[in-house]
Amino acid sequence: MKSYDVIVIGAGHNGLIVASKLAASGRRVLLLEAGETYGGMARSEVLFEGFQAPELASNAIGISKDVVQDLGLSKYELLFNEDGLKTVGLSIENENVIFGRNFGETIEGLREDEFKRWKELREKFFNQSQLFQRLASQIPVGRNYKTFGSKANLFLTAAKLRLQGKEQFQELLRMITMCIADLVEEELETSSLKGLISFDSTLGIKLGPRSPTSYLGLLYKLSQMKASYQEKSLSIHGGVTSFINALFKSAEENGVDFVFKGKVSSLIITDSVVTGVKLENGVEYSAKTIVSSISPVSTFLDLVGPQNLETDLTRRIQALRYSGNTTKLNIILEELPKLHSSQNLDANYRYVYAPSLEMVESNFNSLKYNELPSDPNFEMYFSKISSGSSLNGAVMASICIQNTPYSVKGGWKNSKEVLMNKVISTIQKYAPEIKKGILFKSLLLPHETEKKYFVAGGHWHHSELQIDSLYSLRPAFDVSDYSTPIDGLFICGAGTHPGGNLFGLSGLNAAKKILQESIK
């Protein structure tokens, strides 16, 4: 049996970060990945005629600046979009709003007085997002809650927010559990703007704009934006891949060993102490420290197993909500489609189809009852394919469809085509010629993501990012500080604090925790 200091399970971005950071500290690290290559849900797949691109992750709202600095990723080639990302909020009456970089620093297509109110609202949003921004890089208060040290950061965060003044603090407490619909309806009129903000607040989580606490979704997103390179975002064209490759190179250079197609079947645990892992092909590796970056549900219920877990924890893990609700549609087009208003589509823009808040809410209602959204909302990126393949000059449209149920009434067999056609015909309203140029299209539903990417429920965040599963409650109180009741076992996936997209702080915080623990 080969022996290592640390074994990391899952080569997603969080797994890569932990592996690289721990290897940099001089530990011998093995990274086990069930798939054929690294990158997890951000990995590249051959989509069409040898053309490779990330099938799921089209763009990261933010990768944490801390991660880039800590691992020294800037020495590898990270592709950024220096101008930041602009978003077009498509509207039905062709009164699109164009949302400037940095979440609407400027907005085209908005009356001046409304923009003034928007500016104030936006400032409030960003100001309040500091709460999460500060918490994101902290190790949450967990099982060590009895010591003051564990709570010191939390007190400090609260104190800093309070020091901004009584009014601002009261406003935070008033707003934090509200629904985004109430907040935007207080101040704004333009339907497509309200739709866009509702969409951004609820994409990827099972809430509608009128659900209480849906404002948290927006705060969360903004806090990630602020913690990343605010002025620039990862480029649509290869940005995600450049980040994943940089992480891989960093891990490789730090001496991490990789095993692909090495799906772990169970952990070797004796008397609540983990000593190694067993792969499905029967190979075993031993290590004193095991870090799991896969979803908490799989980690605890499949790898650890209920026979090694307290009933209290089994209960909490079982109660996690982790069925995915976002579907990915990839289309390869001969060329960039033209809008019928003779205006050209810009490949540097993000397009969001959420013409009104009511539409987002009604599609969420469909999700609740496991029905197909009647007029699905989605976001869409276009990236030009330039790498010397036969597809030179073609364009990939990368589309995230919101509010698609994990299991749909009547089964997905018949509904899959219907969903795809609904989205394409919506795009056709804006770009009439789109259907002619389609070379390839593929739809990846949550349950298909689950199977292909080994993610329980196919949920992008491993478990819902909602008020009852944040910070100390993510994924569950007893395991929120990245350590677990099994000695030597740590978790670091998106299911831990702070989780979310390609942020990367779950991995970094977990690595810090492991380094702290072993100093003692």
Next chain:
Amino acid sequence: MIQSKDRKDRDTTFREPLFRSPFYDFFAAKESEGHWYNWNGYKSPTILSDEELEYFSIRSTCSVFDITPLNKYRIVGPQAEEFLNKLTVRNVTKQNVATVKYTLWCDQEGFVIDDGTLFRISDNDFRLCSQEKHLPWLIDTSYGFDVEIIDETKHICGISLQGPTAASILRQLGVNGIDNLKPFHLFQTKISNMPIMISRTGFTGDLGYEIFMKNNVANKFVERVWKAGSNHGLTAIGYNALNMARIEAGFIVANIDFISSDHAIRQNRCRRPDDLGLGWLVDLNKGFFNGKKAILNSKLEDSSAFKIYALEIDGKEPVEGSIIYYNKKDEVGTVTSAIWSPMTKKSIALAQLKLGSSKSNMENLWIEIYSLKELQYYKLMKKVSIVKPPFINLARRSACPPANY
């Protein structure tokens, strides 16, 4: 029109808020000065005729008590033993078929949820009896184990025969094998085609048996027992008499002598097995079980928790609920159960006390009693001494074969 079948299936609990045990008619017929109470949703007697006479039937003849309201869970399946090893603190692997063990189960902090008796009917077939309801806990604990958990509380009923003549009554009834039945053992048999399960267990510290059967034979069976007991002083009893006997035997009851951890609102009310004097049940050498880590860790800490003690108190005033002081001034705890013990002729009590580890704290303990005498309270300070439970130790409890009275 509502079909008669539907009518039968309908929930009628609103008409009769408390369930009637299958033995209800039998016990109600024995009532002269009856008091009834709600035990786990069943209408159960506290006193049927006379509390003291009922108590003395336990110690000098034989008593019959309805134990149907106890929660009874059947645990069946190839992994039943592994499941119970995770659930409970004792090593179930060491429990032989046809035996009964007293056991308890804890949450992840090592705090006791409840205690109960575990009947091993066969290799893969167990019955767990407890005071409180635990079905959700059992089902959640069974996640990942090949085991089925059935709440048979309403389908299985039982009586407890306790007292020196209990064995004789069962012999009279025609039960074979009573002579060889050792304490904490069980067997299944048939009495005129009525299948029953007999175990030599009880809650009195006396010779006694518990008999479980299906509801449909309940009445016929208990009438047969009554007839067999007519010359052996068989008396139907309520809870108060049983309670006196169990305090003498030093048995504790969840939510009376300690607060079950899933009932406790205040965190410092939770107790670990050691605090209940039941640390000897915990097998730390077996594999993982609920609460193991916390129990191990708690042994490293300097324990300053409340613990349960058995006390003897000078004088004969009732001491229930009284406060206990060290050196007559520092409060150290309260009495949870107490009686004047007819067997030892002493005032005895179970109490939770916070004494620390120092031996000297165990002496110089006093109890503050407010004794009401013709509308005036007299405050008394009486000397308390800690004793080793049980308060009584009867040879007939474990004699095998039991004598024929």
